[in-house]
Amino acid sequence: MSLPERRTRFFSWFEKFRRMVLIQGMREVQLGQHTVRSHGREVARTHMHDWLILLLLVGIEIVMYIIHPFYRFVGKDMMTDLKYPLKENTVPFWAVPIYSSLLPILVILFIYYRRRDVYDLHHGILGLLFALLITAVITDAIKNAVGRPRPDFFWRCFPDGKD
Secondary structure: OOHHHHHHHHHHHHHHHHHHHHHHHHHHHOOOOEOHHHHHHHHHHHOHHHHHHHHHHHHHHHHHHHOOOOOOOOOHHHHHHHOOOOOOOOOOOOHHHHHHHHHHHHHHHHHHHHHOEHHHHHHHHHHHHHHHHHHHHHHHHHHHHHOOOOOOHHHHHOOOOOO
16 A cells, blocks of 8 residues: 555544544533433442542541640740730621632532533532532641640730730
């Protein structure tokens, strides 16, 4: 077989392969066919290990709340760094879960309602939960390990301002 014949044969094979990949790719990307009812079990079964890791992170976070943190001795000479004035919270305590989890979940659900793609819903919720739990575990682990008092420690302990 001559070189031009081999080229023609290769390019015709390559074009058939490219068309086959494009057609299959279009079937997978069509919106409106992957709802919770039709593909929910398949998605959950495929990503079971991700949900198990999330459960492990929840368990670690519970342990972080149960264990006692490192208690640091605070002497009089150390109080200069801990005498910042006591201020109100800039974000109310009750608003933190709303801003960090409920608002993003509502956005993810709105996108699911518009697109009807269970993969977007699943990966959005899974990514949000991973981000929240990994942040919580790392933050609490560092807080427990370091045990440094708050910058307004003095004013919390002595609200009248006398040692």
